Amino acid sequence: MANEKRVISVIVMNESSVLARITSMFAARGYNIESLTVAPIPDSDMSHITIATNGSSKVMEQITKQLHKLIPVYKVIEHEEMVEKEMVLAKFPIAENLADISVLASAYNGGVVNVGKEMIIVMAADEPKRVKHFIEAAQRYNPCEIIRGGVVAIER
Amino acid sequence: MQMSGAQMVCEAIIAEGVKTVFGYPGGAIMHVYDEIYKQDGFEHILNRHEQAAVHAADGYARATGEVGVAMVTSGPGFTNAVTGLATAYMDSIPLVVISGQVPLSLIGTDGFQEIDAVGISRPCTKHNFLVRSIEELPRILKEAFYLARTGRPGPVLVDIPKDITVETGEFKYPESVNIPSYKPTYKGNKKQIVKAVEAIKNAKKPLLYIGGGAVLSDAYKLIREMAEKTKIPVVETLMARGVMGHDHPQLLGMLGMHGNYASNMAMSETDLIISLGARFDDRVTGKLSEFAKYADIIHVDIDPANIAKLVDVQYPIVGDVKQVLEEMLPLLEGVDPDRYQAWREILKRYDELHPQSYIDSDEVIKPQWAIERLGELVGEDAIITSDVGQHQMWAAQHYPFDRPRQWINSGGLGTMGFGFPAAIGAKKAHPEKTVINITGDGSILMNMQELVTAAEYDIPVINVILNNHFLGMVRQWQTFFYEKRYSETDLTFQPNWKALAEACGGIGYDVTTKEEFDAALKDAIKQNKVCFMNVSVNRFENVLPMVPAGGALFNMMLPSPELADSALEDKKGTK
Structure with a gap:
């Protein structure tokens, strides 16, 4: 069975060690986590966890069921039709071509966020695949540091 | 307050x-x-x-x-x-x-x-x-x-x-619980149940596969009713022993690694598995790709994660076994029990071909004999606990269990040392019952300090130690699969069991003959004190049938004099 990349949203009760329950379930059963983001859901006592993972459809079914089995897990959404976004921050030396860097960032839904004496920092926010392209394109400007956020997704 | x-x-x-x-x-x-x-x-x-x-x-x-x-x-x-x-x-x-x-x-x-x-x-x-x-x-x-x-x-x-x-x-103890994220499903989906019943009606070789969930959901009466109504043959897992009752004519026996021939063949040839509270554990299925190749599966389980975890399931029903059967039984009215007659006859022949058996001896106590004898002497009055190893499998194979919750053992984790303390718990729950822990000379030492507990609180648990001076199950694997290199399994060095029990406030019996066995058990019941019955059994006896780990369920090592007793094989070899 083909391994496919999947994104799962997990709605959990916002209580202590809930994240540990989820990650240790993945570790104990040998499932992979590619990226993970967590944030509280506004005006509720729940949190939204977005997990990017991969596996066959059979593995995905088990992941979903095992997540459901955890007591504080309220809902599991295995995304099919979704809008996916990931953020990335990149730092370049000030001596690089700033106009090019700025155009590059805005081409990927971002822009310059900070300019200092020695460094310029840009951000981009786009689909994970496009974020990968941004990172490739950024290489020619000698980035000092690139930090990716995890994927967040919402069902269309 | x-x-x-x-x-x-x-x-x-x-x-x-x-x-x-x-x-x-x-x-x-x-x-x-x-x-x-x-x-x-x-x-x-x-x-x-x-x-x-x-x-x-x-x-x-x-x-x-x-x-x-x-x-x-x-x-x-x-x-x-x-x-x-x-x-x-x-x-x-x-x-x-x-x-x-x-x-x-x-x-x-x-x-x-x-x-x-x-x-x-x-x-x-x-x-x-x-x-x-x-x-x-x-x-x-x-x-x-x-x-x-x-x-x-x-x-x-x-x-x-x-x-x-x-x-x-x-302090106000809440009367009810509300956990929004925890809502277990008890009632099976009606449509799925109807579909499953159709599948049963269309099957030629259906098989009821009963697991520990049937015990937990207290469904045994309904399961017996379903079996009797449809005349579908039944196999039990290790955890379900007692659900059908040992003398039920439709019970084939226990399946799996140490299941009997008819049960494992039934599982290999069935065209419809009706799984009630079982989870297709690797000790049951053997090699998965060869498991029940011709069967569709109805899987009733309260835990959705158990369904389609290991095998593909055509009729998943998430729910409590008892509640699902309450829905299902009236729908089974139209099932014609004669439809499965040919299937039952095939299985009957399988059972006659290779019944669950052992070769008894007049010279030495066979562990299987000891268990059958226990069944004869205390039978349905007793609650049986066990530790983990050969004695556990022999107990599951040979004890005449009449009802669920009569058989208490560590199936999933396989915890040596479980039996004695579990027996103490069972005896506290049912002081009127005789509680016997069937154990081995390896397992019993893992929680033998409980002699003191049982003696202090006057909890008269009988420990029947089937003593072969080996970690028997590991020794059996070493015999079969490691060219008899008995690495760290020889327990020839032993405590003085009788003295050990007595030192802790209990009674000890050393048993080497069948007569002594009967006498010791009768005395133990009469004395009503915690005891060790140290029963010397045939040293190289093997648990059979056996499906080697990772092998297909139908490829069983069946009882023959050489396989049943590795010492015999040795004697032959040295001729």
């Missing part, structure tokens, strides 16, 4: 109707023990090791179907309890284990006897709690009992920092 956290723990235990708590005190749990001293709502049994305390609570739960309760202190008290938690977790046994923890202010500082109990127990509990304030303690205690016994049951740990047991707060 205002009271301390320690009092709240006792009040909750009393409110839940628990009559017996098993445990061991220590620094972090002392305030709770101080309250236990003052109350008379429940009895506390001081086991001599935390692992045994949890197993005893587990045995109590398995014998009654109620939640078992154990209490331990922080640090090593808790880590000793982990094997008990894992044992209960693997077999879905409802337990509430209460552990002390260092005071809140010390958590995370590597304090004396501090260990991250919720972290360690996360993978081997259904759920666990670290109590963070006195206000949430009543709710957590209520939720712990609720979670343990509902849905797919399991052990729940409540870890309570010492300062919270001292603090006082308002």
Whole structure:
């Protein structure tokens, strides 16, 4: 069975060690986590966890069921039709071509966020695949540091 | 009402109707023990090791179907309890284990006897709690009992920092529980049930495959009714022994690695598996790609994660076995039992071809004989617990179990040392029953300190030690698969069993003949004291049939004189 990349949203009760329950379930059963983001859901006592993972459809079914089995897990959404976004921050030396860097960032839904004496920092926010392209394109400007956020997704 | 956290723990235990708590005190749990001293709502049994305390609570739960309760202190008290938690977790046994923890202010500082109990127990509990304030303690205690016994049951740990047991707060034990994220499914989907019934009506070779879930859901009467109504043959897993009753004509036996020929062949040739509370464990299926190749599967299980985990399922039904059968039985009216006549005859021939058998001896006690003899002498009156190894398999194969909850063993985790403390728990639950722990000379030593517990509290558990001076099951594998290199399995060096039992306040019997066996058992029942019956059995006896690990279920090593007794094979070889 083909391994496919999947994104799962997990709605959990916002209580202590809930994240540990989820990650240790993945570790104990040998499932992979590619990226993970967590944030509280506004005006509720729940949190939204977005997990990017991969596996066959059979593995995905088990992941979903095992997540459901955890007591504080309220809902599991295995995304099919979704809008996916990931953020990335990149730092370049000030001596690089700033106009090019700025155009590059805005081409990927971002822009310059900070300019200092020695460094310029840009951000981009786009689909994970496009974020990968941004990172490739950024290489020619000698980035000092690139930090990716995890994927967040919402069902269309 | 205002009271301390320690009092709240006792009040909750009393409110839940628990009559017996098993445990061991220590620094972090002392305030709770101080309250236990003052109350008379429940009895506390001081086991001599935390692992045994949890197993005893587990045995109590398995014998009654109620939640078992154990209490331990922080640090090593808790880590000793982990094997008990894992044992209960693997077999879905409802337990509430209460552990002390260092005071809140010390958590995370590597304090004396501090260990991250919720972290360690996360993978081997259904759920666990670290109590963070006195206000949430009543709710957590209520939720712990609720979670343990509902849905797919399991052990729940409540870890309570010492300062919270001292603090006082308002106690009102909640009447109900509301966990929005926990809503187990009990009723099966009606449409799925109808489809499953159609499949049963269209099948030619259906097979009822009964697992431990049938015991947990208390469904045995309905299962017997379903079998009798449809005349569909039945196989039981290790955990389901007793559901059908040993003399039921439709029961083929136990299936799996040490299942009998007819059961394993039935599973290999069936065209429709009706799985009720079983989970297709690897010890049952053998090689998965060869497992039940011609069968569609109806899988009834309360835990959706069990369904389609290992095998593809055509008719998944999430629900409680009992409630699903209540729906299903009326729909089975139209099933014609004659339809499966040819199938039953095939299986009957299989059973006649290779019945569950062993070769008895006049010179030495065969372990299978000892178990059959126990069945003859105490039979349905007894509750049988076991440890793990050859004796466990022989007990499952040869004891005439009449009812569920009569057979108590560690199936999923396979915990040596489980049987004796579990027997103590079962005897506390059913003082009127004879409780026998069938064990081996390896397993019994893993919790032999419980002799003292049983003697002190006058809990007359009979330990029948099938003594072959080996770690028998590992030795059997070494014989078959490791060219007889008996690495660290020879237990020739032994304690004086009789003296050991007597030193701890019990009775000991050394048994080498069938006559002595009968006499010892009768005396043990009469004396009504905890005892060791040290029964010397044939040293190289093997458990058969056997499906080698990873092999197909239909490729069984069947009983032959050479395979049954490896010593015979040796004698031949040296000619």
